[in-house]
Amino acid sequence: MALTVDRHLAILAGISLSFVAVKALKGFIKKRQNNVPLPPGPVPLPLLGSILSIDAYEPWLTYTEWGAVYGDLVFVRSLDEEMVVINSQHIAEALLDKRSRMYSDRPYLATLEPYGLSINFGFIAYGDEWRLCRRLFHQTFRPESAAKFRPMQIKRAREIIVNLVDDPESYHDHFATFSLSVVMSTVYDYNISARDDPMVQTVIKALVPGLTVLSPERALMLKTFPFLLKVPDWCWGSSIKRTARGSTERINKMADMPFRYVQQHMADGSSLAQSSMVAENLQRMETQEEAFKPAFENALKKAATTAIIASYESSVATLMVFVLAMVLYPEVQKRAQAEIDSVVGKERLPTFEDRASLPYIEAVLRETWRWQPVAPLGVAHTASSDDVYDGYFIPKGTIITYNTWGITRDEKRYPDASSFIPERFIDSDGALTSDDPAQYIFGLGRRACPGRYNADSSAWAAIATMLATLDISPAKDDQGKVISFTPEFIPGLVRLPANFPCSISARSHIHPDTVDSWRTAEF
Numbered sequence: 260m261a262l263t264v265d266r267h268l269a270i271l272a273g274i275s276l277s278f279v280a281v282k283a284l285k286g287f288i289k290k291r292q293n294n295v296p297l298p299p300g301p302v303p304l305p306l307l308g309s310i311l312s313i314d315a316y317e318p319w320l321t322y323t324e325w326g327a328v329y330g331d332l333v334f335v336r337s338l339d340e341e342m343v344v345i346n347s348q349h350i351a352e353a354l355l356d357k358r359s360r361m362y363s364d365r366p367y368l369a370t371l372e373p374y375g376l377s378i379n380f381g382f383i384a385y386g387d388e389w390r391l392c393r394r395l396f397h398q399t400f401r402p403e404s405a406a407k408f409r410p411m412q413i414k415r416a417r418e419i420i421v422n423l424v425d426d427p428e429s430y431h432d433h434f435a436t437f438s439l440s441v442v443m444s445t446v447y448d449y450n451i452s453a454r455d456d457p458m459v460q461t462v463i464k465a466l467v468p469g470l471t472v473l474s475p476e477r478a479l480m481l482k483t484f485p486f487l488l489k490v491p492d493w494c495w496g497s498s499i500k501r502t503a504r505g506s507t508e509r510i511n512k513m514a515d516m517p518f519r520y521v522q523q524h525m526a527d528g529s530s531l532a533q534s535s536m537v538a539e540n541l542q543r544m545e546t547q548e549e550a551f552k553p554a555f556e557n558a559l560k561k562a563a564t565t566a567i568i569a570s571y572e573s574s575v576a577t578l579m580v581f582v583l584a585m586v587l588y589p590e591v592q593k594r595a596q597a598e599i600d601s602v603v604g605k606e607r608l609p610t611f612e613d614r615a616s617l618p619y620i621e622a623v624l625r626e627t628w629r630w631q632p633v634a635p636l637g638v639a640h641t642a643s644s645d646d647v648y649d650g651y652f653i654p655k656g657t658i659i660t661y662n663t664w665g666i667t668r669d670e671k672r673y674p675d676a677s678s679f680i681p682e683r684f685i686d687s688d689g690a691l692t693s694d695d696p697a698q699y700i701f702g703l704g705r706r707a708c709p710g711r712y713n714a715d716s717s718a719w720a721a722i723a724t725m726l727a728t729l730d731i732s733p734a735k736d737d738q739g740k741v742i743s744f745t746p747e748f749i750p751g752l753v754r755l756p757a758n759f760p761c762s763i764s765a766r767s768h769i770h771p772d773t774v775d776s777w778r779t780a781e782f
């Protein structure tokens with residue numbers, strides 16, 4: 260039986276590779292017809308292209324190396340896919356932003372539908388459904404609306420401190436609670452409980468395995484060998500199909516549970532769930548034509564679920580990067596604490612009204628975004644028509660990968676780029692420079708991150724509150740010796756530090772009674 264299966268796999272793989280060859284030939288002919296050269300790039304192997312040369316776990320490293328050899332626009336062929344890697348902010352602005360009409364589509368990801376992830380509008384094609392989802396999302400998350408959530412973000416940030424003081428070793432889990440509590444309040448007006456919240460368990464169960472399949476590099480296998488989703492359960496390779504089925508069930512549960520929570524509260528006439536993104540839009544829906552309601556409700560559910568998916572890991576990763584930096588760069592932490600102590604004082608905690616008076620904290624946040632960008636390749640776009648840029652031909656359908664990592668590693672712009680140096684954003688007068696990585700780490704153009712104002716406020720609230728109240732330092736062993744470690748990162752669409760040894764405790768002026776008072780405070 261195994262032999263038969265192997266033969267089938269071989270035949271099907273052969274057919275797939277023939278399609279690859281035909282597509283590559285078509286591309287070649289098109290290029291010749293056009294007479295405009297493709298951007299420079301590595302010489303592809305027949306059929307396979309450059310796939311074997313790309314670092315499977317950290318592709319941004321390969322793209323950055325190629326950037327040094329071929330320049331800021333690199334053409335790469337992998338199997339049957341054509342990709343252009345953008346290695347500079349300037350070209351990203353020129354294409355993704357200034358020519359956004361042509362560069363706002365997303366590549367087809369073979370993993371999306373089977374794994375239940377097409378509910379995430381961040382990955383769907385540029386079209387009417389995406390437009391409706393994005394409009395609903397934008398109403399809640401645009402800068403003017405997002406500002407009203409700031410007091411809630413400060414309150415949640417203070418809850419992290421209580422959790423960290425109680426149980427410092429579980430810092431990753433506390434950041435996950437923070438991330439979800441902010442977004443679930445905004446989207447569903449749902450207040451999660453400090454421990455074992457059923458909604459949180461459902462979200463984590465759905466997201467943690469699901470997100471790993473969301474990159475073009477991972478989806479390529481399923482695209483090339485789509486029969487893997489059709490093989491019978493008893494057959495070799497069927498685990499992919501089973502994993503996909505399980506993922507769909509978990510994602511659907513995650514989308515339905517909180518949505519029903521809001522509908523239930525609205526039906527009961529409860530004052531809860533009245534001011535959330537979902538509640539406000541369900542009320543708006545009542546005034547709409549009957550025929551449009553199902554599409555509206557579907558788009559609303561997608562927009563709501565996307566907010567959870569898009570913010571969960573990225574917000575956790577940002578705070579993990581910050582804590583890692585504080586462990587490795589104690590002098591930065593001291594300078595940041597000194598700024599807060601002198602501007603805010605030790606009697607109260609920072610709020611958003613203090614933000615403009617705390618330039619060093621701002622520089623720490625900028626360096627946190629830059630030092631270890633949590634979305635090192637952003638989310639890929641596609642060219643929806645042929646284009647010529649700077650004398651190079653970019654064929655319709657080309658995947659556009661925007662190498663954020665490469666930009667953060669530009670030694671001319673960021674000398675000693677792999678070190679955490681907030682001072683690089685402060686000029687000789689002590690003011691912030693005009694270089695703000697938030698201008699590029701959230702992507703560009705019509706698909707740029709619409710949650711960035713919320714993400715920025717959450718990160719600022721958490722970082723400023725932690726610096727005001729906690730000492731973060733290297734962990735020590737039983738003999739009092741510092742435990743040294745080499746930071747490790749979990750790669751993926753979102754890249755985050757793996758847990759590392761560290762010690763977190765309340766700063767000396769923070770009295771235990773004060774922490775106790777935060778447990779119950781309404782702030």
Ligand code: HEM
Nearest residue numbers: 381569570573574634637638701702703706707708710714
């Ligand atoms: C914490 C740091 C975050 C980073 C670094 C980040 C980064 C990004 C990037 C690079 C993209 C792709 C942009 C492009 O295609 O050019 C994106 C898309 C998106 N982000 Fe974020 N994000 C963050 C947090 C959030 C949060 C908190 C939310 C929701 C509240 C959110 C919602 C979204 C959505 C909905 C999209 C898809 C947009 C679309 O395709 O139209 N993100 N994000």
